[in-house]
Amino acid sequence: KHIDTALDSKPQLTVDDGADLVATIHTKRSDLIPDVLGGTEETTTGIIRLRSLEKEGGLKYPIIAVNDAQTKYLFDNRYGTGQSTIDGITRATNILWAGKNVVICGYGWCGHGIALRAKGLGAQVIVTEVEPLRALEAIMDGYRVMPLMEAAKIGDIFITIAGDKYVIDKAHLQTMKDGAILANSGHFNVEINIPALEKMARSKQRIRPFMDEYTLNDGRRLYLLGEGRLINLAAAEGHPANVMDMSFANQALSL
Incomplete structure (x- = not known):
């Protein structure tokens, strides 16, 4: 529901966490694809999904793998998780x-x-x-x-x-x-x-x-x-804000 509501804004850039947004665009809202310039992906799981989609020839716009940045996985993934x-x-x-x-x-x-x-x-x-x-x-x-x-x-x-x-x-x-x-x-x-x-x-x-x-x-x-x-x-509050700041900075810089 929330993803659909966000997509009603007809985005030109996507910022994703787990590739849920991108998957919805490709499967249910393909009418939006011509206007999308690119996007970013935050997580390991999301990157796995996107690379699988790319391998099948189904990825319709470029996405930066934020998770592959050293300032992401060496800190967020290791210390945050x-x-x-x-x-x-x-x-x-x-x-x-x-x-x-x-x-x-x-x-x-x-x-x-x-x-x-x-x-x-x-x-x-x-x-x-x-x-x-x-x-x-x-x-x-x-x-x-x-x-x-x-x-x-x-x-x-x-x-x-x-x-x-x-x-x-x-x-x-x-x-x-x-x-x-x-x-x-x-x-x-x-x-x-x-x-x-x-x-x-x-x-x-x-x-x-x-x-x-x-x-x-x-x-x-x-x-x-x-x-x-x-x-x-x-059961908890997720990663501390200090380490998430680094990950979100990567997202912003990628855009």
């Missing part, structure tokens, strides 16, 4: 991080930041990453790296930050131990296979404002935070 994700999970659960096996799914710059903050709180950090160089980097940074199917058996807290669909899938959910906590810090609520979790559960109840307990048929309990949405926004 790192701090705000930990903040969101802590507020949602009041959990003690020290000694917990924290599984971070994805080791891009956002994953870097979350791993760094979790380690600083005394957690045992495990990284799952499909890109070999990033996996090697995680090892050199001092973390354990393993396939998610292995990590699923021992993790206490799972954080998805991969920018892909169903990173945590039904097979992973089936092997998790009782009491495992699931959180997402990627752009959309699709990184955890929530429909599969719903089907596996015999009951569901909200035990804290941003924490749902799923009791599975075998008696295990899994806890989903913030309905699988961005935990730093669902």
